[in-house]
Amino acid sequence: MHYFTPQRCAATHKIIYHDRGQAQRAADRCLLERDVELWTYRCDLCGSWHLTHRDPSLHYAAGAKRRDSKPRSRKRGYKPRQR
Ligand SMILES: [Zn+2]
Structure with a gap:
């Protein structure tokens, strides 16, 4: 038997x-067949x-980015109390 x-x-x-x-192409096929998204990169x-x-491209900022995409908890129009 021959396997590649x-x-x-x-x-x-x-x-x-x-x-x-x-x-x-391999990444595209993987997305279609397994619904897994893959990225290509060049190995050093x-x-x-x-x-x-x-x-x-998100590699180091993935966690932070996800948090930032949420709307800010501070409501628009919120003003710090002034004395
Ligand atoms: Zn390599």
Whole structure:
């Protein structure tokens, strides 16, 4: 039996894609088939493309961003009490 065995990155053990288009197609298929959204990014360690579950552009701010998207608890028109 023949299975296609994808190459894996030695550092991250993720599947290696040789270009962004290939990675993006895999990400699109994953979204359609499994309803899992993936992002492509270029690996510094092997120079190839991988997929990640996290949006790399939100990566560090994900928690903060989510909190900021809520409306502020302070109501419009609220004024600090003045003496
Ligand atoms: Zn890599």
